[in-house]
Amino acid sequence: MEEQHNPSQRHHVVLTIIGRLALAAALGLGITGGLVWGGVVQIPRHLNPFAPLRITDEINWLTRHKLSRLERDELQCRAVLAESPLSHRPVPDRDLADGCGLSNAVEVIDASIGLSGNFTATCPLAVAWALFERNVIGQAAREYLGQDVARVLHLGTYACRNIDHRERGRRSEHATANAMDISGFVLADGKQITLRRDWNGNSRHEVFLRAVRDGACDFFDVVLSPDYNAAHHDHFHLDMGRFRACR
Numbered sequence: 001m002e003e004q005h006n007p008s009q010r011h012h013v014v015l016t017i018i019g020r021l022a023l024a025a026a027l028g029l030g031i032t033g034g035l036v037w038g039g040v041v042q043i044p045r046h047l048n049p050f051a052p053l054r055i056t057d058e059i060n061w062l063t064r065h066k067l068s069r070l071e072r073d074e075l076q077c078r079a080v081l082a083e084s085p086l087s088h089r090p091v092p093d094r095d096l097a098d099g100c101g102l103s104n105a106v107e108v109i110d111a112s113i114g115l116s117g118n119f120t121a122t123c124p125l126a127v128a129w130a131l132f133e134r135n136v137i138g139q140a141a142r143e144y145l146g147q148d149v150a151r152v153l154h155l156g157t158y159a160c161r162n163i164d165h166r167e168r169g170r171r172s173e174h175a176t177a178n179a180m181d182i183s184g185f186v187l188a189d190g191k192q193i194t195l196r197r198d199w200n201g202n203s204r205h206e207v208f209l210r211a212v213r214d215g216a217c218d219f220f221d222v223v224l225s226p227d228y229n230a231a232h233h234d235h236f237h238l239d240m241g242r243f244r245a246c247r
């Protein structure tokens with residue numbers, strides 16, 4: 001027979017259940033370790049919106065939020081970058097004249113995956129690069145091509161110019177080294193994959209390139225591929241500007 005409760009007993013039962021659920025949640029989170037939050041409940045750092053980003057953090061819905069916070073916090077950005085595998089050195093600020101200049105920029109000399117040349121980048125762009133090479137490029141290459149990427153071919157970052165080299169209009173994110181253009185990849189076996197040749201190549205190379213484009217959207221604010229327009233037929237444009245696009 002079902003047990004009968006008067007209203008005050010029912011109230012007590014409900015409170016007990018809520019208390020036990022809260023305790024179970026606290027224990028469950030505590031077991032996984034992490035930072036003490038508010039001195040009461042422990043939550044893993046990658047699930048804690050207040051914990052600073054780390055390159056080795058598991059990627060989740062908070063990653064982009066934490067990345068965008070670095071755009072407003074120069075010191076925090078430098079701290080994250082210092083713990084990344086990117087070999088880099090600071091670049092002096094260059095006054096913004098005509099919408100071109102540098103602020104909080106570094107020169108990236110090397111990364112886990114080799115580069116076709118050094119590049120200058122804002123700190124947030126460099127951090128996004130570190131996350132991108134760690135979580136996307138290598139993984140996509142192993143999954144779709146069965147080997148590693150030896151080197152990324154890029155077309156540079158800083159260029160004092162307008163969007164799409166137009167004579168008039170808005171300055172490109174390249175004008176502040178906040179954008180990077182990627183033209184292809186050299187694989188461990190020496191084969192080259194280029195956007196110009198392989199984007200519509202109907203091969204595993206194409207699958208790889210499209211996976212890299214889609215993965216880039218988790219870290220960069222704007223990702224433009226040959227799907228976007230003819231001006232991007234031979235490169236990915238990746239930037240950390242104010243807009244959001246994944247095309």
Ligand SMILES: [Zn+2]
Pocket residue numbers: 174179180181236237238
């Ligand atoms: Zn570009």
